[in-house]
Structures are given as C-alpha cells and as structure tokens.
Amino acid sequence: MRSYRAFLDRAIRSPEAFWAEEAKLIEWQRPFSRVLDYSRPPFARWFVDGTTNLCHNAIDRHLAARAEQPALIYVSTEIDVEQTFTFRQLHQEVNRFAACLKGLGVVRGDRVLIYMPMVPEAVFAMLACARIGAIHSVVFGGFASLSLASRIDDAQPKLIVSADAGSRAGRIVPYKALLDEAIERSKAPPGSVLLVDRGLAPMRRLAGRDHDYAELRSRHLDAAVPCEWLEASEPSYILYTSGTTGQPKGVQRDTGGHAVALASSMGKIFCCNAGETYFATSDIGWVVGHSYIVYGPLLAGMATVLYEGTPVRPDGAILWRIVERHRVSVMFSAPTAIRVLKKQDPALLKRHDLSSLRLLFLAGEPLDEPTARWISEGLGKPVVDNYWQTETGWPILAIARGVEAIPAKFGSPGLPCYGYSVKLYDEHTGQEVGPNTKGVLAIEGPLPPGCMTTVWGDDERFVKTYWHSVPGRTVYSTFDWGIRDDDGYYFILGRTDDVINVAGHRLGTREIEESICSHPGIAEVAVVGVADQLKGQVAVAFAVVRDARAVELPQQRKNLEAEVMKQVDSQLGAVARPARVHFVTALPKTRSGKLLRRSVQAICEGRDPGDLTTIEDPTALEQIRSALVSA
Numbered sequence: 001m002r003s004y005r006a007f008l009d010r011a012i013r014s015p016e017a018f019w020a021e022e023a024k025l026i027e028w029q030r031p032f033s034r035v036l037d038y039s040r041p042p043f044a045r046w047f048v049d050g051t052t053n054l055c056h057n058a059i060d061r062h063l064a065a066r067a068e069q070p071a072l073i074y075v076s077t078e079i080d081v082e083q084t085f086t087f088r089q090l091h092q093e094v095n096r097f098a099a100c101l102k103g104l105g106v107v108r109g110d111r112v113l114i115y116m117p118m119v120p121e122a123v124f125a126m127l128a129c130a131r132i133g134a135i136h137s138v139v140f141g142g143f144a145s146l147s148l149a150s151r152i153d154d155a156q157p158k159l160i161v162s163a164d165a166g167s168r169a170g171r172i173v174p175y176k177a178l179l180d181e182a183i184e185r186s187k188a189p190p191g192s193v194l195l196v197d198r199g200l201a202p203m204r205r206l207a208g209r210d211h212d213y214a215e216l217r218s219r220h221l222d223a224a225v226p227c228e229w230l231e232a233s234e235p236s237y238i239l240y241t242s243g244t245t246g247q248p249k250g251v252q253r254d255t256g257g258h259a260v261a262l263a264s265s266m267g268k269i270f271c272c273n274a275g276e277t278y279f280a281t282s283d284i285g286w287v288v289g290h291s292y293i294v295y296g297p298l299l300a301g302m303a304t305v306l307y308e309g310t311p312v313r314p315d316g317a318i319l320w321r322i323v324e325r326h327r328v329s330v331m332f333s334a335p336t337a338i339r340v341l342k343k344q345d346p347a348l349l350k351r352h353d354l355s356s357l358r359l360l361f362l363a364g365e366p367l368d369e370p371t372a373r374w375i376s377e378g379l380g381k382p383v384v385d386n387y388w389q390t391e392t393g394w395p396i397l398a399i400a401r402g403v404e405a406i407p408a409k410f411g412s413p414g415l416p417c418y419g420y421s422v423k424l425y426d427e428h429t430g431q432e433v434g435p436n437t438k439g440v441l442a443i444e445g446p447l448p449p450g451c452m453t454t455v456w457g458d459d460e461r462f463v464k465t466y467w468h469s470v471p472g473r474t475v476y477s478t479f480d481w482g483i484r485d486d487d488g489y490y491f492i493l494g495r496t497d498d499v500i501n502v503a504g505h506r507l508g509t510r511e512i513e514e515s516i517c518s519h520p521g522i523a524e525v526a527v528v529g530v531a532d533q534l535k536g537q538v539a540v541a542f543a544v545v546r547d548a549r550a551v552e553l554p555q556q557r558k559n560l561e562a563e564v565m566k567q568v569d570s571q572l573g574a575v576a577r578p579a580r581v582h583f584v585t586a587l588p589k590t591r592s593g594k595l596l597r598r599s600v601q602a603i604c605e606g607r608d609p610g611d612l613t614t615i616e617d618p619t620a621l622e623q624i625r626s627a628l629v630s631a
C-alpha cells in the first residue's frame with residue numbers, strides 16, 4: 001500500500017516526468033518538445049508539438065506483429081451474425097471508409113456525425129475519421145430527432161454517417177427516418193449523408209445528398225489513405241453530454257493526450273496484454289464505447305468485441321457465451337446490466353467456461369454491495385468498480401490493479417487514479433473537507449492527459465461551468481458528491497446538479513422538462529431522478545396542466561401521461577422517457593421562484609424533504625405526496 005501511494009504521489013508531484021514515460025506507449029511521428037503547457041489554466045496542453053495519429057496507433061502499428069490476429073469481433077444476437085476482422089482486414093476496411101469520406105470532400109478538422117447502430121461500419125467510420133484528421137461526433141442511436149438536431153446544429157458536420165435501422169431486443173429501430181427529421185429541424189444541415197443499408201428497413205434517399213456506402217466502398221476496394229499527422233492537442237472527437245441546462249455540451253478530446261491516457265490505462269488499470277480479447281458491453285454512443293470498445297483495446301493491440309444485443313437474449317448466459325467463445329480476458333459493463341442478470345437463473349453464470357476471464361470492471365453508476373457480491377461470487381472473479389465521466393474519458397477513481405492490487409472496499413471505487421489530484425470541498429464555503437465529511441468531488445488542475453480540453457466551440461462555457469462552480473476556487477468540478485474515509489477510499493454519493501443516471505445513462509432533467517413543456521397541454525413541469533432498484537434511478541415528472549379539467553378523470557390522466565411519454569420518445573428518445581408523469585396544479589417553489597427539486601426528490605424516495613422554510617405554497621408539496629399515493 002505504501003508503494004502504491006508513493007506511485008500516486010509521483011504522478012501528481014512530477015507530472016511531466018510521469019507522463020513522458022507513459023507517452024512511450026504510443027508511436028509519435030514527431031516527438032513532443034514539452035510534456036505539458038499549463039500557461040493558460042485551466043486549459044492544459046499535453047505533449048506540445050508532438051504529432052501522432054490515433055488510427056495509426058490503433059491499427060497500422062500492429063500490422064507488423066499481429067496482422068492476422070483478430071482486432072474487431074462483431075457479435076449480433078439481433079441479426080444472428082458473427083464476423084471477425086483481423087488487424088489487416090480492419091486496416092483495409094478503414095482505408096476504404098476513409099477513401100469514401102475523402103471522396104465526399106471531408107478534410108482534416110471537418111466534423112463527421114456518426115448516428116449508427118452497433119455495426120462494424122460504425123467503428124470503421126470512427127477510425128477513418130481519426131485517420132484523416134476529421135473530428136467525429138458519435139450520437140447514441142437511442143436518441144431521437146430533437147436530440148440529434150441540437151447536436152447537428154452545434155457540431156455543424158460536413159457529413160453524417162448513418163444506417164437504415166438498428167435492432168433492439170428483436171425490434172427494428174429506424175434510424176434513417178429520425179435522421180431525416182433531425183436534418184429537417186436543423187439549422188446546419190450536412191452536405192452529405194453516407195448510409196449503410198442493412199436491409200432492415202426501407203429507406204428514402206435524397207438524390208445528391210444521400211450516398212450508399214456499399215456502392216461507394218466498391219469503388220475504393222484497394223484504397224490506401226495515409227494517416228494525417230495531428231499535433232497532440234488537435235481535437236480527435238466531440239461527444240455530447242448532458243448538464244444542468246437543456247443544451248448538451250460538446251466534450252472535446254485531444255489526440256495525443258487521449259492516446260497516451262488510454263494506452264496507459266489499458267495496462268495500469270485494466271491489466272490487459274496485447275493479443276488478448278476485451279469485451280465492453282457499452283454502446284459506441286457513450287464514452288465507455290469510445291474509450292473501451294474502440295480506442296483503448298485497439299491501442300493496446302487487443303481484439304475488441306462489438307456486441308449488438310441485450311444481456312438476456314437469446315438467454316441470460318449470452319455474455320458468458322461470448323466470453324467463452326472468444327476467450328475474453330477482461331470485461332467492462334455497468335451495474336444495471338448485472339442487476340438485470342440477477343433476475344435470471346444463477347446457474348447461467350456457471351454454464352460456460354470462463355477460465356480466460358480475469359477481471360470484470362463495472363462503471364457508470366454506483367455499484368451497490370449486493371450486486372457486486374452476487375456477480376463476483378457467481379463468476380468467481382474480482383469485480384472492479386471504477387468511477388469517471390464523459391468529460392474525463394478514463395477512470396478518476398479506481399484501484400489500478402496493474403500497478404498493485406491493493407485491497408478494495410465494497411461501495412467504493414477506490415483511490416484517485418494516477419494523475420488526478422482529487423479533493424472534496426464544502427459546497428458553500430469552498431473549504432476542503434476532511435475525512436468522513438461529504439463534499440463536492442473536484443480535481444485540481446491541470447487535468448491529466450485524456451480529459452476534455454474544452455467545450456466544443458465554447459471555451460468560456462468550459463471555464464464557467466466546470467472550473468468556477470466551487471466557491472472561491474478554480475478547480476474542476478465533477479458535480480458529484482463524495483466522501484473519503486480514513487484510509488483515503490472515496491465513495492460517490494450522487495450528483496450535485498440536475499443530471500440523473502438511468503441505467504448508467506446520463507440524462508439532463510432540463511432537457512426532459514423542455515420536451516414535456518412543448519406539449520400544448522402542459523404549462524410547467526419538474527423532472528426529478530428517483531431511486532430505482534433495477535436502473536439505479538428513473539425520471540419522474542410532475543406536470544402542471546394548462547387546464548385542470550383536462551385531467552379530472554383517471555382515464556384522462558392516463559391518456560395525457562401516455563401522450564407526454566410519446567412526445568419525449570419522439571423528441572429525445574425512449575431512453576429519456578419518464579417512468580411516470582403525475583399531474584398537479586402547482587410545483588413546490590421558494591418565494592423567489594426556485595423549484596425545490598431536492599425536496600420533491602426526497603418525497604418521491606420516502607425521505608424527509610428537508611428545510612422548507614422558504615417554500616411559497618406548502619400545499620404544492622402535499623400535492624406531490626398525494627399524486628404519489630394515488631398513483
């Protein structure tokens with residue numbers, strides 16, 4: 001333990017020496033002249049002047065040693081397909097894709113929006129962008145047209161890559177129709193759309209704008225597209241995430257720092273070796289998909305599993321069947337997926353040969369002790385909780401078992417990862433709090449390599465939102481509550497802002513509120529996150545109707561609730577649909593008009609609503625209570 005702490009100290013005290021060493025894990029075309037430029041805090045520039053390319057490091061550099069080894073293993077239980085691409089084949093496909101992008105006029109620095117189901121072409125598209133220096137922005141396929149339109153407007157992509165449809169739990173999920181709707185709503189429509197036709201749903205093609213990928217690909221079968229060498233701080237991608245406002249933030253990631261941090265984490269945190277297989281059950285639309293389906297494993301010379309399907313189809317053993325079949329060494333999933341499996345026959349955990357599997361990593365939401373114990377004992381494998389966010393791109397808190405397997409504690413993701421100077425502050429005074437006291441979890445600058453470098457197109461928002469929210473300090477706020485015990489282990493106690501976490505998916509309550517409010521019958525609404533046994537949290541809405549007569553009868557309330565849910569589905573996507581919509585005539589607010597969100601949430605969870613001295617109309621809280629009782 002002492003040597004582990006000394007290692008963490010070294011990374012904080014001598015970041016330049018530490019990260020210069022880690023930077024050797026990737027190949028540079030031109031070496032960097034400085035490890036860190038922090039002359040303009042909080043903007044950190046890592047590996048200044050160094051030039052590199054993510055695609056080169058993920059694919060080309062492995063060709064010499066492992067061209068015929070698997071790189072991408074596509075498993076779809078939705079369309080019953082399994083397909084393995086070796087590094088050589090992946091290289092070829094990415095070159096073809098890159099040639100198509102170039103043929104459609106995409107150049108270095110252009111944005112390419114990727115709105116795709118979990119198919120190999122989505123990975124080709126990401127890597128092809130990296131290859132030619134285009135900035136990809138993957139939008140989760142579960143988002144609907146309004147969410148998509150706001151991301152198109154912000155990223156202003158030159159081109160969008162999409163498909164006819166996806167499939168979820170055996171049901172076809174249309175993509176193209178939603179994309180058309182989004183483009184119609186958008187103020188910055190793309191010049192071209194490149195479409196993968198899976199033959200799942202009919203597609204309307206717009207002449208001149210929409211291109212067929214298979215057709216274009218066939219013209220570039222022998223393509224050899226050279227890598228663009230990017231300066232380390234040039235952006236590699238934008239990934240939108242929710243915050244307090246209704247407007248999603250474009251988390252911008254650099255190139256060099258991103259490559260180094262991920263390559264480093266693969267060994268030091270995930271204990272992986274080249275030639276092995278990694279299986280992350282996430283989606284490429286989320287940060288875990290970016291870091292640990294696509295870039296991390298490939299940078300490490302591993303095969304990565306791309307899984308299109310759910311954990312319970314065709315049965316609750318499917319994940320373990322994949323582990324057995326592809327000799328998976330390390331797995332990454334979310335607590336919700338494990339809680340779903342907990343409802344299945346525990347014998348399913350024992351049906352397959354899991355001897356290749358060493359570790360199961362879980363992240364994205366709090367990992368409760370019963371779930372951790374159940375899966376760890378059921379599989380007979382260590383489970384590693386790790387805490388991070390879209391913004392950081394790799395774990396903030398975890399036990400870096402590749403450094404030393406120090407003991408874990410249930411309920412805690414562990415200690416800060418190397419390079420993160422984690423602190424806890426009092427939310428009102430900004431004073432650092434000691435052990436066993438709840439505080440806002442923050443990180444002192446500079447953020448280590450791999451973390452967000454700014455908000456896309458909005459440096460001011462980056463500084464104001466993330467660095468000025470702890471009173472009197474310029475520190476990066478995670479917007480999570482945390483507590484540290486006497487041994488220095490951290491525990492996460494939920495968000496300090498209005499972001500909720502449903503089944504590991506991060507959602508902004510503000511976005512959901514805006515969508516509900518656009519219903520003509522609704523005057524005002526409050527959406528809160530409420531604890532849920534399976535999903536961690538669910539969204540619950542309390543809506544004030546314009547005309548109370550519209551919800552007098554139970555059947556009317558039921559109909560309006562269904563209508564509101566449908567509206568959220570069509571605008572934001574089913575992922576954002578509230579579990580319930582209750583109707584009230586007033587919302588509990590302070591006399592200055594601020595919604596008492598935490599009190600509403602407390603009542604929903606059967607807790608004490610806290611200090612209500614500032615409430616304007618106490619009957620509004622009573623309405624929340626009775627709405628819940630009568631529901």
Ligand code: AMP
Pocket residue numbers: 241287362363364365366367385386387388389390391413478479480492494495501504505506
């Ligand atoms: P996202 O940006 O979607 O990855 O969501 C990040 C948020 O998920 C964090 O700010 C936390 O609120 C939550 N989170 C992620 N990992 C964990 C974890 N291991 N334990 C508790 N909360 C987590």
